[in-house]
Amino acid sequence: MAKFGLSQSLRRVEDPRLLKGEGRYTDDLAVAGTATGYLLRSPHAHATILSIDTADARAMPGVLAIYTAEDLAADGLGPLPHAGSLKNRDGSRSANAPRFLLASGKVRHVGDPVAFVVAESLDAAKDAAEAILVDYDPLPACTDLATANDPGQPLVFDEVPENRVFDWAIGDKAKTDALFDAAAHVTRLTVVNNRVVVASMEGRAALAEYDSATERFTLQATSQGAWHLKDMLAEHVFKLPKEKFRVVTHDVGGGFGMKLFCYVEYGLACYAARKLGRPVKWTAERSEAFVSDTHGRDNITLGELALDRDGKFLALRTRNLANMGAYLSQFAGFIPTAAGTKVLASVYGFQAIYANVIGALTHTTPVDAYRGAGRPESNYLVERLIDAAARELGIDRAELRRRNMVPPSAMPHTTPVGQKYDSGDFAQVLDEALRRADWAGFPARQAEARARGKRRGIGLAYYLEATGGDPSERAEVRFTEDGHVEVLVGTQSTGQGHETAYTMIIAERLGVPVDRIRVRQGDSDEIPTGGGTGGARSLYSEGTALLATASTVLERGRQAAGEALEASPADIEFTTTGALDGGGRFSIAGTDRGIGILELAARQRAAAARGEQATLLDAAEVAEVPFGTFPNGCHIAEVEVDPETGLIGIARYLVVDDVGHAINPLIVRGQVHGGVAQGVGQALHEHTVYDPESGQLLSASFMDYALPRAEDLPAIEVDLVEIPCETNPLGVKGAGEAGAVGSPPAVMNALVDALAPDGVTHLDMPATPERVWRALGQALSRAA
Numbered sequence: 063m064a065k066f067g068l069s070q071s072l073r074r075v076e077d078p079r080l081l082k083g084e085g086r087y088t089d090d091l092a093v094a095g096t097a098t099g100y101l102l103r104s105p106h107a108h109a110t111i112l113s114i115d116t117a118d119a120r121a122m123p124g125v126l127a128i129y130t131a132e133d134l135a136a137d138g139l140g141p142l143p144h145a146g147s148l149k150n151r152d153g154s155r156s157a158n159a160p161r162f163l164l165a166s167g168k169v170r171h172v173g174d175p176v177a178f179v180v181a182e183s184l185d186a187a188k189d190a191a192e193a194i195l196v197d198y199d200p201l202p203a204c205t206d207l208a209t210a211n212d213p214g215q216p217l218v219f220d221e222v223p224e225n226r227v228f229d230w231a232i233g234d235k236a237k238t239d240a241l242f243d244a245a246a247h248v249t250r251l252t253v254v255n256n257r258v259v260v261a262s263m264e265g266r267a268a269l270a271e272y273d274s275a276t277e278r279f280t281l282q283a284t285s286q287g288a289w290h291l292k293d294m295l296a297e298h299v300f301k302l303p304k305e306k307f308r309v310v311t312h313d314v315g316g317g318f319g320m321k322l323f324c325y326v327e328y329g330l331a332c333y334a335a336r337k338l339g340r341p342v343k344w345t346a347e348r349s350e351a352f353v354s355d356t357h358g359r360d361n362i363t364l365g366e367l368a369l370d371r372d373g374k375f376l377a378l379r380t381r382n383l384a385n386m387g388a389y390l391s392q393f394a395g396f397i398p399t400a401a402g403t404k405v406l407a408s409v410y411g412f413q414a415i416y417a418n419v420i421g422a423l424t425h426t427t428p429v430d431a432y433r434g435a436g437r438p439e440s441n442y443l444v445e446r447l448i449d450a451a452a453r454e455l456g457i458d459r460a461e462l463r464r465r466n467m468v469p470p471s472a473m474p475h476t477t478p479v480g481q482k483y484d485s486g487d488f489a490q491v492l493d494e495a496l497r498r499a500d501w502a503g504f505p506a507r508q509a510e511a512r513a514r515g516k517r518r519g520i521g522l523a524y525y526l527e528a529t530g531g532d533p534s535e536r537a538e539v540r541f542t543e544d545g546h547v548e549v550l551v552g553t554q555s556t557g558q559g560h561e562t563a564y565t566m567i568i569a570e571r572l573g574v575p576v577d578r579i580r581v582r583q584g585d586s587d588e589i590p591t592g593g594g595t596g597g598a599r600s601l602y603s604e605g606t607a608l609l610a611t612a613s614t615v616l617e618r619g620r621q622a623a624g625e626a627l628e629a630s631p632a633d634i635e636f637t638t639t640g641a642l643d644g645g646g647r648f649s650i651a652g653t654d655r656g657i658g659i660l661e662l663a664a665r666q667r668a669a670a671a672r673g674e675q676a677t678l679l680d681a682a683e684v685a686e687v688p689f690g691t692f693p694n695g696c697h698i699a700e701v702e703v704d705p706e707t708g709l710i711g712i713a714r715y716l717v718v719d720d721v722g723h724a725i726n727p728l729i730v731r732g733q734v735h736g737g738v739a740q741g742v743g744q745a746l747h748e749h750t751v752y753d754p755e756s757g758q759l760l761s762a763s764f765m766d767y768a769l770p771r772a773e774d775l776p777a778i779e780v781d782l783v784e785i786p787c788e789t790n791p792l793g794v795k796g797a798g799e800a801g802a803v804g805s806p807p808a809v810m811n812a813l814v815d816a817l818a819p820d821g822v823t824h825l826d827m828p829a830t831p832e833r834v835w836r837a838l839g840q841a842l843s844r845a846a
Contacts, residue, residue, distance in 0.1 A: 068570050071728035075576060076561040086312040088267035088284050089345045096269070097126055099331055099344040100187035102177040102194050103353065104169035107203035107425040107757020108216060111167060111196065114177060119193040124186030126338055128194065129178045129330070131166035139163060139333065142324055143298040144390040148228045148399060151418070156228035159219055159423055161389035163299070163326045163333070169198070170218055170388035171425050172759055173353025178330045180342055203425040203757035207362055207385045210422040218388055218423035225423040227386055230399045232479055233416035241377035241414055245368035249451035254826040255439045257360035257385065257750035258743070259767055260432055264315025265346040266355065270331035274339060279332050280308045286317045287554050287594015288586040294324040294392070295332065311584035317556030318740070319431035320355050322596050323392045327354075352762045357750060358432020360385035361398060365443045373457050375466045377414040378406060380443065386421050387428035394430045395421055402436025404528040407477035408444050409488040409694055410466040415478040425757045431596065433740055433802040437527055445523040445807035449814065453823065459811075460496055463524055464489055481528060483692050484788040486720060491783050492524060495696035495718040498781060504700070517703040518713070519816025522696060525804035529602070529796040530690040532593030537607035538682035539568070539615050541663035547574050549608070550582045550682075552592025553600040558798055559729040563601055564608060566725060567792075571612035572659055573638030573646025591684070598693070598796035601725065605792045607685040614681035619659060622666050622677040623648035626657055689789035693800045695719035697738075697808035703816050708835030710746060710813065716779040717804065722787040722795035730797045731780040737801020738778050743770040745809040749828045821845055 079085065116128045141160040148156040165174045177194055181187035202216040204225065209215060211224045218225055242248060268283040279300075285291050288309035296304045314321065327344045334342040346354065362383045368376040384398035393401075403417045452459040467488040468475045475483045496502075504520045511518035538550040549568055553560060561581040569576050582588065593603060616636055624631040629650045636659075638646045649656025657665075662679065669676035700714040717734055724730045747768040751760040761767040786793030806827060813829050814822065821841035825833065 068566055068725050069723070070566070070726065072562060072566060072726055074559045074562045074729065075565055076559070080313070087264055087315060088269060088282055088312065091269050091282055093269065093271065093341045096341040096343050097180050097182060097338060098184045098187050099334060099342050100179045100181070100184060100191055101175045101327065101350070102179065102191040103350065104165065104172060104174040104176055106169055106198055106200050107172050107205065108201040109169050109198040110201060111165065111169065111176065112199055113197045115195040116177065119179070119190040122186065122190045122193060124182040125190045126180045126182065127334060128190065129164070129334065130176070131162060131164040134163055134333065135166070138301065139329070140298050140301060142326065142392065143294050144392050144394065145396045148230050148395050150229045151231045156395065156421070157222045159222060159227055159386065159390040161326070163329045171427055172757060173350065173427060174388070175326055178334065180334045180338065205424050205426050205752040205757050206754060207360060207383060207422055207424060210424050211420065216425070218425060222423055226420060227390065227423050228395060228421040231416065231418045232403050234414050234478065235416045237414040238377045238379055238416035242366065242368045242379060245376055246371040247369045247455060249367045249447055249454055250364070251447050251450050252362065252364045253443055253446050255359045255361040255363065255442060256744060256748070256827045257429065258358045258432060258748045259352055259750055260318050260320040260355055260358060261769060262316030262318060262320060265348060265351050266321065266325065266327065267345040268328045268331045269341060269343045270335040271341045272332070272336040272339070278306050278308065279335070280310070281328060281332055282310045282312070283328050284314050284321055285311045285554065286322045286556055286596055287592055288584050289552070289592045290322065290594050291324050291328060292586045295329060299329045300332070308587045310586070311554055314554065314556040317595065318433045319358070319435055319596060321556065322431060322594070323356060349763060353427055353759055356391050356430040357387065357427050358429065359439060359744070360429050361439050363439070363443050365447045367447045367451050369451060373455060373462055373465060375410050375412050378412050378444070380406065380417045382417065382419045384419055384421050385426065385429050386423050387426045388423065389428045391428040391430035394428060397431055397436040398439065402440045403479055404481050405437045405440050405526050406444065406479060407481065408441060408526045409468055409486065409524055411468050412478055426752055433737060434799040435597065437799070438741070438803045438806060441523070441525045441803050442807045446810065449811045453818070460492065460501065460522065464492060467492070485785050486692065486694055487785055488524065488694060491694065491718050491720050492696050494781070494783055495522070495698055495716060498718065499698040499714070499716045501698070511702055517705055517816040517820065518700070519812045519814065520698065520700045521808050521810065521812025521815050522698045523804050523807035523811060524696050525694060525800065527598065527693040527796065527800050527803050528690055529598040529693065531597040531599035531603065533688055534684055534686050535593050535603040535607040536589070536591045536682065536684045537604060537611040538589070539611050540680045541660070541667065543667070545660055545664065546578050546580055547572065548580050548582055550589050551604050552589055553604045554584055554595045556595060558600070558733060559726070560600060562729060563725050564604065567605055567608045568612060571609065572615060574659065575645060578645070578660065598798040600798070602691055602787070602790045602792060602794045602796060603687040605794065606687055606790050607683060609791050610683040610685045611681050614683055615679050618677055618679050618681060619648055619662060622662055622679060623657060625677060626662060626665055627655055687790070691722065691787050691789065691795040693719065693721045693795040693797060695800060695804060697804035699808040699812040701809065701812045701816055703813070703834060705820070705838050708831035708833070708838070710829065710831065710834065712742065712776050712809070715776050717801070718781045718783060719797070719800060720783050720785050720795065721797040721800065723784055723793035724782050725792065725794060727782060730782065733797045734780045734801040735778050737799060738805045739770055739775055741802045741805025742775060742809055745806045745827050746770070746829050747774065749830065
């Protein structure tokens with residue numbers, strides 16, 4: 063780094079370690095005497111468990127134990143927690159769909175865990191699992207979200223009528239209905255947000271140990287925050303004080319929301335370690351990850367947009383059917399309700415909004431947060447609706463958006479659902495995106511493609527994100543004996559580049575060389591509190607805590623420098639000039655007498671070790687983070703379709719983002735690239751398919767489930783318009799989820815634009831070649 067300042071594209075400091083194979087992932091860990099856990103999972107989507115016979119399996123070589131729900135109940139283990147009940151529209155409370163560590167009485171989806179086998183090796187555990195005799199009475203299953211609430215459908219839980227776990231609403235219904243009654247035009251559109259399998263590069267894993275002397279667990283697991291796992295396991299599953307658990311997360315190869323949660327395997331590994339008195343390790347195989355990791359999205363939403371005769375938006379009305387799967391995962395109810403509806407107003411000046419969200423249980427893998435967590439679904443609906451309205455009214459798509467955007471002069475702006483935007487210039491970002499994409503020159507490109515027998519379309523989507531998470535965060539700075547600065551944080555990197563961003567902040571504030579800074583994370587013993595990572599919160603929340611801690615370090619440094627230089631702390635000033643020569647420097651104002659921050663820290667530590675009075679520079683602070691942020695931007699996709707085959711190529715993809723102050727633009731662009739890839743995958747490739755009769759997951763491997771590949775993506779252009787956030791001292795807005803929020807509607811709007819001249823005005827995700835080919839064929843048949 064040429065100088066100690068922010069807004070530089072510093073290459074990630076963690077990458078050399080990871081690229082050289084020096085990362086430390088959970089499955090890499092080896093502890094002497096470790097046993098291996100393996101789960102026997104249900105082959106049925108819905109069945110009564112009549113009996114489980116483990117006698118033969120227990121007698122097999124290498125088998126240490128086999129546990130069933132009966133064993134766990136006898137030892138008092140509770141269910142996994144979820145975020146709590148919701149208040150239904152009628153004032154009642156939402157139903158419960160509890161998940162215990164092992165299925166009891168019934169299995170409710172393919173892959174539901176029935177027995178936990180622990181053996182000396184994985185092969186021995188697998189052999190024993192095959193020898194367990196489970197007598198199932200198969201029952202009819204409900205896997206179709208569209209009909210899950212219909213009378214007569216098989217119930218997931220008998221105590222949840224019509225599989226309707228909640229019926230929630232937000233907004234002013236009376237005002238919304240009145241505006242619809244007075245509207246000059248109403249556009250209606252039903253969209254499907256298809257279910258996706260998260261498929262992180264690193265699968266989930268856990269290594270549990272139990273110390274009988276202290277009656278304390280140590281769990282090392284893949285997660286997005288050790289503290290959440292610790293609290294959930296202690297308070298809900300084992301019903302023990304939090305102090306009885308230490309949870310550690312090392313490097314993580316992708317989280318995307320899916321690794322936020324406490325899973326049954328983590329509790330089972332801990333339980334077995336306590337029962338057996340030896341470490342127990344479990345690592346997911348990819349095939350079981352497809353049926354055991356939480357899935358994402360899976361909504362069917364009716365949207366209605368009311369406009370006046372000038373094309374101004376009056377009101378928005380939505381009805382969302384959201385699939386919860388077979389059990390309520392930890393944040394499942396929160397995602398489509400409070401999280402998703404935060405951004406229904408997007409960047410537009412609606413007078414009223416009313417949203418109804420119905421949670422449906424089905425005999426499928428549970429659904430929870432996936433990159434964006436509710437906000438991609440809402441943005442997708444709004445941006446598809448606006449394109450449909452523009453087509454119906456004959457108004458240019460960009461112009462319709464522009465005339466309805468909240469202007470900068472209206473900031474701070476409070477939406478009809480109570481969200482307060484502090485900053486933004488949406489029209490500026492839109493116009494910059496249109497200019498860079500050569501929107502005006504598109505008709506010529508479209509005509510050229512048509513001459514080649516292709517269909518070309520251009521689509522835009524303006525997105526608004528809402529970040530969030532724990533309302534406080536902690537940071538700690540320690541000066542070590544080897545001359546380094548250790549930074550302890552309460553978030554958890556899962557590949558986003560946290561170490562680099564935090565290093566840059568500390569380097570800039572304390573003037574410490576980058577190679578002298580180490581970031582530590584993930585140990586609930588070493589770091590007492592942490593909000594973890596999720597909701598694109600890390601930089602603004604942890605960054606606020608880092609700034610507060612750095613200020614305390616400098617305050618103590620002035621006191622310490624006064625002691626070392628025999629001067630009043632009031633006369634001590636701190637500068638970061640010359641930091642490349644050894645770090646920031648404390649000096650007596652108006653003199654050349656001073657001392658570097660690293661040398662000062664070492665002197666004070668040595669003095670304290672000798673028993674002398676000395677002010678140490680180490681500090682820790684907890685910062686309150688009461689406000690989230692609202693990243694926003696414009697995605698423009700240009701696609702080309704072969705009408706003979708339905709094959710789709712993305713000719714160009716451009717993003718102009720306002721993520722506030724970009725601490726490291728290189729990392730921001732990388733995050734956006736990854737998000738766009740996931741959004742394109744959902745729009746064009748990824749399709750989670752259940753057999754409607756058996757409830758079997760038909761797309762249960764990468765042979766059947768299509769992730770986007772390098773050849774499916776163009777070079778993704780990302781430009782930044784920085785409009786600093788006013789609710790945190792760094793001015794950042796969060797960028798981790800933005801790419802996945804804006805890309806699905808941009809791609810689908812472009813695809814519809816390409817096919818509209820042939821009569822195709824609506825497609826649902828995923829727009830596979832077969833679906834596109836069939837839609838074109840049906841349109842031609844109608845025209846004939």
